[in-house]
Amino acid sequence: MSDGKAGRSLRMRFKRATKRVWELPTRPSNKKLLEMYALYKQATEGDCEGRARGGLRDRAKWKAWKGVAGTSEADAMERYCEIVDSLMV
Numbered sequence: 798m799s800d801g802k803a804g805r806s807l808r809m810r811f812k813r814a815t816k817r818v819w820e821l822p823t824r825p826s827n828k829k830l831l832e833m834y835a836l837y838k839q840a841t842e843g844d845c846e847g848r849a850r851g852g853l854r855d856r857a858k859w860k861a862w863k864g865v866a867g868t869s870e871a872d873a874m875e876r877y878c879e880i881v882d883s884l885m886v
């Protein structure tokens with residue numbers, strides 16, 4: 798695994814994946830979307846803070862993000878890219 802900091806090539810791959818996600822051939826399941834959301838937030842903002850707020854949708858997103866707390870920026874980016882790559886097939 799990595800030391801936590803994303804290298805330049807991983808950052809570029811992640812940026813491409815965040816654009817490619819809009820071109821997916823089919824809509825991922827809600828579970829997969831929540832996982833992608835959580836990894837994206839973890840990669841871009843770090844650990845989730847505060848308490849869950851809002852309706853069911855917002856709470857589900859918060860819970861998913863909270864579930865990946867402690868994941869390094871690099872690992873979150875890597876996992877996000879792997880999911881997008883697998884969905885592009």
